[in-house]
Amino acid sequence: MLNDSWVEYLLIRATILALQSVGPLSTAYAFSLLLQAFILPTNETSKPLQLIANLLVSVKPLQWYCFAEAAFYVFLRYYRIHLQGEAIHPPLRSKVDRQALFQNVRAEIHDPTRFISGWFRGAEIEEIGRDDLKDYLSWAFWEGRTTAEDEVELEEITKEVEKMIGKRKFKPGRGSVKSIRLTLDHVEMDHRSLLWYSIILLIDTTTHLRLLIYGMRYYCTLPTSFGVFPPRPLALATASGRSPAPKLSYWLRPHTSKTRLPVLYLHGIGVGLHPHVEFLHQLDAKLNANTPPNDQVGIMCIEILQISSRLTHSILDRSEFLTQLTQVLDQHDFKRLVLLSHSYGSVLSTHMLTDDAMAARVAATLMVDPVTILLHMPDVAYNFTARAPTHANEWQLWYFASKDPGTAHTLGRHFFWSQNVLWRERIMELVDRGMRLTASLSSRDLIVDTEAVGRYLVNHEIPDPVLLKDKKANQEHMELEVASKKKKEKREVGEAWKVRKFGGKGLEVLWWEDLDHAQVFDQAGSRAKLVDVLVEYSRSS
Template structure:
């Protein structure tokens, strides 16, 4: 993640402008060449490339954009008592009520958010409503009037709860405010030229060579699945290792240690494993016990739909957990240290809640997690709705938020009530949460206070300076780090690698837990 300086702002805006200009210029050049066919080799190459870019936009991007606007398949609705319990649990963890309402309603002023607006928001947030037509709503009310009355009473309780939280009355009726409802709003994506995907392919290939040189082996999916990814992955053609999971490829560094646990890593949204490669290699490279005990094994799962590729939609949480378990079983791992970054914390949340995989997870490292306090609007608003101003915000907006498959993953497969993680879910685990003080996505201060057990409304700062001991739930605070920047800093990589090596020593403790 780049910074916020003026030179960086100019650089990122030029990069975005240049990439967005390629397609319209290509269409213009193709149209121009119809009148006068180019004669030189250079002009013919330029025409060929322009045709490729124009065809990619017209016959790949536009049809796929339309297809990806299809309605989300929401998870099963929580029971009424579960919904109420979740509402009040979230209600108790909202440090700034006016900010909470304003951000979920896209910056609306207090008078613009009225009772019907709040009701509509919770119809989506807790009841999976929002896509029905007026006729469907009327028909459902006529078929089961008692259920409709109960639903209205439940929604009234939520609106009254928000009113109590704000400490002021919410005007009746409906105001002009529009709430952020990710899974029913339009999937906000932007076109990428073929040139961009060639850059992605180059970076992916370079990363593959670097990882392979340093002892990692790619386990690709079956050839048909591996070839259904654009841009193509040359590394998939140069490996004989096949993943036991049908939809998950991964990189594996063999586990030779006899006394320590292996590591399972889940990456975040971005250009695959490239940002983490130095850190992953450094876990063993800087390990003083390698010579006597052997190396710590590392499995780094690849999630293609959030890696700037055009591919199939991301699998359901149950499918991902099942396939991760298949990978662990293949390598004979009964216990692992779990590490994840950013969106990877979503997958980690489901691994911790799924009975089959939860039993295999020991200590946990979260870096820039997005799942804690997910009911707060920061993650959803900052990633999908914020109008970018600074260099890092423009980078996030164009290269991540509006990527075709990333946008679809967040808009049609990201359900906050299913993905939220509470400290209660971490019982029995030693956990470290690494947070950046300048995170442009997560309200890292609020998350840090929550993890530390401090009052979210207090000015307590003592938790930021606590020494890491490797016991219980702990925080590592990086005062000036933005989202993912800890991996760009040598100090950050070394510290996080040290945490994993210390956690990997818990094998004997883990074996005691089994019996």
């Protein structure tokens, strides 16, 4: 991520403006050429075929390029409409499961007013209509598929939320603001040009070659080789074999060690593995330098092209992802492994950790910039999809991630929060079974409320409900308890968890002061620390 300086701000704004202008300017220029050729011919007796022939003969290379950009611009206008198709939702929960989910969320809300306001894009409670609140709750717990039979239950949950809010009241009927409902809202994307995808093609090719040079092997599939734009000329030409999974391609450093565990990496949103090639090479060197051929630690990197600035098939749903990943892991005998994920990759790692069969394979986990912990809070959804950018890093996130067509479609039609959230209860259950888990958090993360995530993981800071009959006494008691708790934390606990050294046991947090989302991979010191964690996990798990 960029830092918040004027130079970087001006650079990112100029870059975005230039990339956004390619399609419209090319279309306008192409239209003007057609206008000159067909609408304003100097020879009134010219026939259409003759006009076309004359135009083709006279067109220069730059003009052909503008025609291509114009055609692609028109195509993406249609593609925007295509992205609005309805999401294929997972099966609805039973009433018992739905009530349990609501109670889980309710128990972990520190500030109900801030919680609701965040999901309504920062609006005041008085601006929110009661019917709008019910629409949000319908999405949150029914995925927008409530029926007449669900109205009684929906009304009960609505009243519970009103009790949580207290004195402040929602407007009757509809208000002036709408909530964030990812899988139901309009999918917002920004146009991409052929020039941009040419850059992606170059990045993909360079990344491919670098990984080959570093000893990685590529396992392709037909959809990830041919069913993707921009094209991937090296995908089949340099593949070591076909993936056993029909829609999961991956890179592999073969695993031969009998005493150490391999590493599985799930990357985040961006341009694929390109930003992490040196990190992976550094990890490989630390794991396998000066070791014999029969004691090499494998590294597997799954390609997630849907969030890598590509146009391709839809991302696999949770069930299909787990099925196909199992096929890949079985093919290479990854019976036990160390799991590494970054940002959106934590969604896929959460799918693994919440599945008992798959979680049994995971000996240890390192989650870098995870977005699934406290996912029921509005921070991640608001910061990634609804926040108006103002700073350089926010503009970078907005254009190159949030508004990318593939990423926007993945988040808008395939991101089901209740499937993707990783509860602390589940983490502690896995830790009690022997799994070790480290979360790497950065203080300036522009997507995740890392301070809250760190305290949630380490101290499980959830206020216990105080049940007093007298409302005034209850309020006073709550205020005193909060003030007392803050003083106690400052006096006894403070920021100790942020500076605690990595011990390789149980649940731990790595805290990076003054780093933003993904910047942990940019600096040699922080990158080396992540490598040390993975080496320790591989060796002693």
